[in-house]
Each structure stands twice: as C-alpha cells, then as structure tokens.
Amino acid sequence: MCWMCDQFGDQEYGNGIWYLNPRNYARNMYKLRAPGEGFKGAEVGLETGARSGPGFGDILNAVENNDRAEFDRITGIMQERGQGSQIVALEDADRVLELCSPIGLMACICRKNARAIDERNELEYTCMGMGVGMLKWERWPERYKGGVKFVNLEEAKEWNHELDKRGFVHILMLFGAPFIGGFCQCDYPDCGALRNAVDFGIGSLKGHYVAMVDYDKCNGCGICAQRCQWGALKFEVTNEKANIDQFKCYGCGLCQTGCPRGAIYLVERKSVPAVAEVWT
Amino acid sequence: MTYGLPMGRKFPKITVDLEKCTVPFLCKKCLQICPEAVFHVTRIMQKEERLKEMDPRVDGNYVLFAARRDKCTVCNLCLDVCPVDAIKIEVPAAERVRPKVSGEQWGR
Numbered sequence: 353m354c355w356m357c358d359q360f361g362d363q364e365y366g367n368g369i370w371y372l373n374p375r376n377y378a379r380n381m382y383k384l385r386a387p388g389e390g391f392k393g394a395e396v397g398l399e400t401g402a403r404s405g406p407g408f409g410d411i412l413n414a415v416e417n418n419d420r421a422e423f424d425r426i427t428g429i430m431q432e433r434g435q436g437s438q439i440v441a442l443e444d445a446d447r448v449l450e451l452c453s454p455i456g457l458m459a460c461i462c463r464k465n466a467r468a469i470d471e472r473n474e475l476e477y478t479c480m481g482m483g484v485g486m487l488k489w490e491r492w493p494e495r496y497k498g499g500v501k502f503v504n505l506e507e508a509k510e511w512n513h514e515l516d517k518r519g520f521v522h523i524l525m526l527f528g529a530p531f532i533g534g535f536c537q538c539d540y541p542d543c544g545a546l547r548n549a550v551d552f553g554i555g556s557l558k559g560h561y562v563a564m565v566d567y568d569k570c571n572g573c574g575i576c577a578q579r580c581q582w583g584a585l586k587f588e589v590t591n592e593k594a595n596i597d598q599f600k601c602y603g604c605g606l607c608q609t610g611c612p613r614g615a616i617y618l619v620e621r622k623s624v625p626a627v628a629e630v631w632t
Numbered sequence: 633m634t635y636g637l638p639m640g641r642k643f644p645k646i647t648v649d650l651e652k653c654t655v656p657f658l659c660k661k662c663l664q665i666c667p668e669a670v671f672h673v674t675r676i677m678q679k680e681e682r683l684k685e686m687d688p689r690v691d692g693n694y695v696l697f698a699a700r701r702d703k704c705t706v707c708n709l710c711l712d713v714c715p716v717d718a719i720k721i722e723v724p725a726a727e728r729v730r731p732k733v734s735g736e737q738w739g740r
Contacts, residue, residue, distance in 0.1 A: 408699060408700075412643060412701065415638060415640070415641065415702070416643060418640035420639060423637070423639075465672045465673055466663065466669045466700075468656070468663045494675060494684075494685060494686055497685065541668060541703070542669050551703065553637070
C-alpha cells in the first residue's frame with residue numbers, strides 16, 4: 353500500500369485510494385501562513401517559496417559527492433513538507449475532477465521555465481489549478497501570467513481527454529500533503545516532476561495501476577511505444593508485439609488510451625505481487 | 633527504487649555570464665535547442681515585489697541557469713547557437729575505469 357493511502361485513504365471512498373477521499377479536498381487542508389513565518393505547506397513550491405529550502409541543485413551536489421545520506425536527508429525533507437506528486441490514469445483523473453472545485457486552466461510553469469514557452473492563449477493552457485488556492489491566483493501575477501480560465505466539470509474533462517490524446521501524462525501535484533493544488537499534464541523532458549521521477553526516482557508516487565499487454569490482440573503497430581514517457585514500454589522486435597517493463601511502468605495509462613485495438617489493459621498494482629510495493 | 637542513481641558521477645559545470653545574457657526569455661535559443669532540456673529560465677524577484685508582473689523584455693528581469701546539468705552531454709549545441717557567447721561548459725575530469733585483468737593476452 354502506498355504511504356499516502358496509509359495516511360490519507362478511507363475505505364469508504366474510492367477503495368481506500370487517497371486521492372478519491374473527499375476529505376482531502378476540504379477547505380481546512382490549505383495551510384495559511386502566519387505573518388513573519390517562513391513558507392510551508394501549501395505555499396511551498398510557488399516561485400519564492402521554492403528557494404527557502406534545499407532544492408534540486410543540492411540534490412545534484414549530493415550525487416556528485418557520492419553522499420547518499422545527504423541525498424536521503426534532502427528527499428526526506430521534501431517528503432515531510434508534502435511536496436510531491438502522484439501519477440493517475442485518465443479514468444481516475446476524471447474522478448478527481450468531480451471531487452474538487454474550483455478548477456482553473458493556466459499556463460504550465462515547467463514548460464515556461466525549461467523551454468521558455470509562453471502559453472498566452474486559453475486554448476494552449478496545459479496546466480490546471482484546483483481547490484481553494486485558485487481563489488487567490490492574483491497574488492502571483494508572474495506565475496499565472498496570461499490569467500486563469502475557470503472552467504466547469506464538463507469542460508475540464510473534455511480538456512483532460514484532449515490532452516490525453518496528445519500524449520500527456522496526468523499528475524496530481526501536492527502542495528502540502530494531502531492537499532492537491534494542481535493537476536499537471538506532463539511530458540519528458542520539460543516537466544520537473546517527470547525529470548525527478550525518471551532521472552532520480554524521487555518526488556513522484558507511481559500510479560495505482562500497471563499496464564499489461566494482451567498478446568492476442570496486439571498487432572505490433574507501435575503507437576503505444578511513442579506514447580510511453582517512462583521508457584517502460586518498447587517494441588519487442590522478436591515477436592513484433594509491445595513489451596512492458598512493469599518495474600518501470602508508472603501506470604499513467606497513456607499506452608492503454610492510445611491503443612487502437614484495445615490490446616493494453618490496466619491492472620491494479622496491488623494485484624501484481626512483485627511490483628505491489630514499487631512506488632518510486 | 634527502479635532506477636539506479638548515478639551516485640558519485642561528476643556532472644559538467646555550466647556557467648552563464650549574466651552580463652552578456654540579459655533577455656533569455658526572449659532569445660530562448662539555447663532553451664529550445666538543448667536535447668536534454670538542461671537550461672531553465674527564471675526571474676529575479678524580491679519577496680516584496682511578488683505582486684508585480686515583470687516584463688521579460690527588460691534586461692535582467694529573467695535569468696538563465698543550468699538547472700538540470702546532470703543530463704548535459706556537452707554536445708555544445710548551446711554554445712554554437714548563443715548569439716552573445718555567454719555559456720561556458722566545464723567538462724569534469726574523466727575517470728576512466730579500467731577493469732583489472734590478469735592473463736597474458738590482456739596484460740600488454
């Protein structure tokens with residue numbers, strides 16, 4: 353069981369999966385900062401708050417110095433603060449959208465930072481802010497340059513499915529666990545969460561599913577291989593089928609939604625014993 | 633953990649001369665050409681000024697830095713494309729690990 357479900361799950365709702373527990377979206381999850389106090393909780397991760405503690409540069413230094421203890425200390429701090437993310441499949445993402453309000457579309461900060469891409473157009477927005485934090489978006493003009501487009505549930509789902517078609521991974525971003533402040537559509541290599549997860553195995557929890565291939569239905573068209581952002585799915589030349597390394601699979605479900613023949617299906621992670629506890 | 637950490641590996645050191653590189657958000661050549669998306673652009677902001685929107689066209693509002701230098705392969709595409717020669721890459725001293733072998737055919 354993942355440590356988030358241990359702490360924040362509820363068997364009554366969503367089979368004990370923490371992000372399907374409506375209590376985690378409650379108003380009082382959002383931590384407010386007392387005057388004079390440092391950044392913490394929900395505000396960590398916004399542009400100024402990110403500099404108040406150890407960051408990715410410190411992790412790189414620890415790796416260069418071969419200092420495993422320092423590496424673990426920094427990632428421990430990040431986890432303690434509730435920074436992190438969780439990969440969700442498309443269907444679960446829709447269920448999350450049903451639980452939270454308000455929902456606003458906005459420009460992606462990672463893409464802006466890494467590729468200097470300015471999403472000025474509402475149609476280009478690839479990031480979503482959710483929950484009470486969005487009501488004070490004007491306090492961060494630089495972060496939300498171009499504004500926020502508030503949408504209703506149907507529009508949000510439509511947007512979500514559209515970006516799934518384009519091949520983005522769906523990630524819930526934690527702003528002080530278990531408060532979900534954002535719903536990101538990520539890809540490698542521009543997005544910070546995927547970089548940390550793929551390069552260093554930190555920051556993100558894998559999804560609650562793993563993908564499997566139905567070899568009878570798969571005809572080896574290779575579309576799924578283009579969609580995997582994790583390096584988990586490849587085209588196996590010998591028998592001309594898709595091949596999934598389940599230890600690397602993050603359960604984002606992109607291969608499943610992309611398969612024209614329905615040859616890939618998701619199974620619950622806990623039902624596959626060897627990867628049941630593989631969360632990073 | 634499913635991915636092996638590159639513990640102990642030395643990464644290239646990338647320095648950006650901020651006196652030469654002043655409007656990275658407008659230029660964005662290195663940001664977009666890097667195959668590994670090593671560079672990041674961010675802004676210099678005082679805490680009191682966080683309510684202000686900052687114009688990327690003004691010199692020095694945004695700064696360029698190599699946030700993800702762990703993936704830099706020193707392919708030097710960014711050096712070629714930079715119009716003001718602001719980027720410098722220091723390649724770490726290569727540590728060649730030779731396997732210890734015994735036996736005459738390998739020995740000499």
